[in-house]
Amino acid sequence: MLQNLVRDFAEREVMPRSAELDEKAEFSHENWEGMARLGLTGIGVDPAYGGSGGGFRQSSIAIEEMARADVAASVTLAAHLGLGLETIARFGNEEQKQQYVPSLASGKGIAAWALTEPGSGSDAAAMQTTATRRNGSWVLNGSKQFITNAEVAETLVIFANQDRSIGYRGVCAFIVPAGTPGMQINPQHNKMGIRASSTCEIVLDDAEIPAANLIGEPGMGFRYAMDILDSSRISIAAQCVGIGQAALEEAVRYAQLRETFGRPLAHHQAIQFKLADIATGVHSARIATMHAATLRDQGLPFINEASMAKLLASENCNKAAYEAMQIHGGIGIFKESRIERIFRDARVTTIYEGTSEVQRMIIARQVLGQYPV
Incomplete structure (x- = not known):
């Protein structure tokens, strides 16, 4: 239900203007207001403070669907929900929550x-x-x-x-x-x-x-920040899944429409293998992300799984974008092709909110602690 709601909004209102916004490097208040109308700006926030309720599974679904349409819209939502708003909602006192959370959760304000x-x-x-x-x-x-x-x-x-x-x-x-x-x-x-x-x-x-x-x-600020980053990696993993999904869809569409040597690209085994690898990577990243989100929502240990999801999903969406552009060939490097923007948008995901190297350090630390000699 939530996925269908967000996808319908993203395809009708967000996707059509994404190329122009990218070209102008212009923040879209229309996209933000649309997300607010759907209640996305308050996902995971207690309804007592004006939030929409739900948890990380719900926010992951919303962020993935927004990223599939427009990565800029998704990062705006992810930073608002998973970083700024989450810090006040989790660590703020009652007076601070009453003063700041309702406006942010409603989407009237951005964090x-x-x-x-x-x-x-x-x-x-x-x-x-x-x-x-x-x-x-x-x-x-x-x-x-x-x-x-x-x-x-x-x-x-x-x-x-x-x-x-x-x-x-x-x-x-x-x-x-x-x-x-x-x-x-x-x-x-x-x-x-x-x-x-x-x-x-x-x-x-x-x-x-x-x-x-x-x-x-x-x-206590450093501890708060690290706790927030542990959770927010799930949001960025979800964003990466959305990027990977967009790359997959563009690659599949182009492979079926473009003909070489008298038949569609999709009929060539070399292209089929690429499509299979992209699809498998996206599916694996989505499963890892939703697993981490489920653990977080259930109050179970999740730090290792969140870092694994972020590492897997960010590395995969870059590979997906690379292979999707390879399938497009020369047309893929032109702005008229959507994969050009997807390729550029994917690159930063292995850098922000914990580089791939930092994720590997966290995972290794957790693994070494789990299996002591």
């Missing part, structure tokens, strides 16, 4: 989540942004980069260190409303792919926020 800095990506504990107590408030100084949704966000969750001498133990998480004096948001342009999503640098110059905007306990 952003700012962890990455110019000098700290995978090594998040090396962040340089500082938080200082001053006259009963918190004052933030530093910069963030590659922050999804920052330019269009109503509410941002920003991580900063109150004492860099103790490393990650000094990191705190803060709610920072859009328009806070001292916070400047600079759009980052000329991305290779996912061009219609908002990606920004954030500069904090004595940005002052109330003491009440601290999320949870002081010094």
Whole structure:
């Protein structure tokens, strides 16, 4: 039911304008408003705070279907749900939930989540942004980069260190409303792919926020961030499944329409093998993703499975896009062919929200712990 609902919306309203939005590198408020009307912006959020209920299985279905139509729309939704909104809903106090969650869950506002800095990506504990107590408030100084949704966000969750001498133990998480004096948001342009999503640098110059905007306990921000990333990898895996599915459909369609040597490409065994491999990879990634989502929803250990799903799905969608472009041949490198955009959009998935190398480190650590000698 949910899958059919989202697919119908994505095919009718999102897919037709995706090429133009990509060309213009333009965020689509229409896509966002459509997702909000369907209740997608509040999936996984307690209805008591205006959410749609459900869990990671439901959000994975929605994100996959959106990614199948437009990866930019899906990453906007994934960052909103799995990062910014999830942090406040999970670790915020009752007052913070009442104040911020309803607007975000309804889609009236968009959430952003700012962890990455110019000098700290995978090594998040090396962040340089500082938080200082001053006259009963918190004052933030530093910069963030590659922050999804920052330019269009109503509410941002920003991580900063109150004492860099103790490393990650000094990191705190803060709610920072859009328009806070001292916070400047600079759009980052000329991305290779996912061009219609908002990606920004954030500069904090004595940005002052109330003491009440601290999320949870002081010094617990790094743990909160890692917990959130463990879960959000499921969302990115779902996005990758959607990318892989789109690549598969484009490859199958073209292989049946294009003729070489007097017959359709699809009748050549070499092409059939490629299609079989793409389809098998997409299916495997979807199973792994939904398994991780089910474990997460049931409160069972899921970290290893989430990293496996993210690794498998991101690597696979890049392979799917590569092979689908190979099937298209020369026409595949032109923008008139949808696979050109799919190919560009897929590339970043093995980099953001934990590189493939980081996923392998996490998986290896878990495996070594499971089978001690």
